[in-house]
Amino acid sequence: MKFGNLENLIYFIFPIFMMVILIMGLKKKNRGLKLLNLSNNKKISHLKIFFISIGTVLVCISLLSPEKFLEEQNVERKGNSIYVLIDTSRSMLTKDVYPNRIEGAKRVTKEIIKNLKGDKIGIIPFSDSAYIQMPLTDDYTIAENYINVIDTNLITGGGTNIYEGLVIANNSFNEIESDNKIVLVISDGGDYDKKVLDFIKDNKIVVYTVGIGTSKGAVIPDNQTTGFIKDEKGNVVVSQLNSDFLKEMSNNSKGKYYEVNNLQNNTLEFLTEINSLEKNNIKNEKLAIYKKYYQIFLGFGLIFILLGYFLKGRVKYEE
Incomplete structure (x- = not known):
């Protein structure tokens, strides 16, 4: 037999404290003990204290959730593995997206995570390079915490290397032998890169893309100055959403393209889409089955307390 709630051990302080109070009160014939019907007969009084104390201990044991192991069952969990x-x-x-594109991307990702049901998710930030910030997991609380710390200073360089992010995601999928390789790319598109399209096709990756920004675009704030980023000729750079490249990525891989700006956000359709896909077996768990015994201890505890209280005999109490 084992106990499932050992953190409740602290409650054992109550029967110990109560026994001390009862014994001290009995010696002094404290009027406050009248509620317990203590008797002039020491044997009865001691028996009442014994029953009430034992009953309280049994109730406290029930709070520890005593249980006995019965068997172990294999539980199969199905879902998809998704790298964002x-x-x-x-x-x-x-x-051009409030408050800016990176915060909009984080907001979209957290909305998706909150609505996942059993799927595993991993996070790969990318710029000039890429890395796995969080491996595939079904712990959505941890995933949201990782999302919160993402910013444009996470990776040096400042470019848009989608290719490296896809390579890292694909290698991870191969390691776990995943049947469905699902990737969600959240980006403003960057420059057209044919090797990205070839890699997606060659490795049979299903890519869903989220274009964040507007076709009109806006200037890029420079974190190191109070101005804006300029090109080599000194002209202020205007960044525009390259939706055509993102659409081509998704269309060539049986995925879909979604767009996020201040007027629209249809990314929750992504959840409907992946839920329609065939779920893979992503986790086999062993579930331990226990038989609970807290009811027995609780029942006998209450019986002992009632027996102790209703034992006959009263005492004359000092005024």
């Missing part, structure tokens, strides 16, 4: 690639390049500081 989040663009952290400098252009994600553009404010």
Whole structure:
């Protein structure tokens, strides 16, 4: 037999404290003990204290949730494994999405995580390079915490290297032998890169893309100055959403394209889409089955307390 709630051990202080009070009160014939019907007969009084104390101890034991192991069952969990690639390049500081693109991307990702049901999710930020910030997990609380710390200073360089992010995600999928390789790319698109399209096709990755920004675009704030980022000729750079490249990525891989700006956000359709896919066996768990015995201890505890209280005999109490 084992106990499932050992943190409740602290409650054993009550029967110990009560026994001390009862014994001290009995010696002094404290009027406050009248509620317990203590008798002039020491044997009866001691018996009442014994029953009430034992009953209280049994009730406290019930709070520890005594249980006995019966068997172990295999539980199969099904779901999809999804890597979210989040663009952290400098252009994600553009404010054509409130308050800026990077915060909009984080907001979208957290909305998706909150609505996942059994799927595993991993996070790969990318800029000039990429890395796995969080491996595939079904702990959505931890995932949201990782999302909160993402910003454009996470990776040096400031470019948009979607290719490296896809390579890292694909390698991770291969390690776990995943049947469905699902990637969600959240980006403003960056520059057209044919090797990205070839890699997606060759490795049979299903890519869903979220274009964040507007076709009109806006200037990119420079974190190191109070101005804006300029090109080599000294002209202020205007960053525009490259939706065509993102659409081509998703269309060539049986995925879909979604768009986020201040007027629209249809990314929750992504959840409907992945829920329609065939679920893979992503986790086999062993579930321990226990038989609970707290009811027995609780029942006998209450019986002992009632027996102790209703034992006959009263005492004359000092005024």
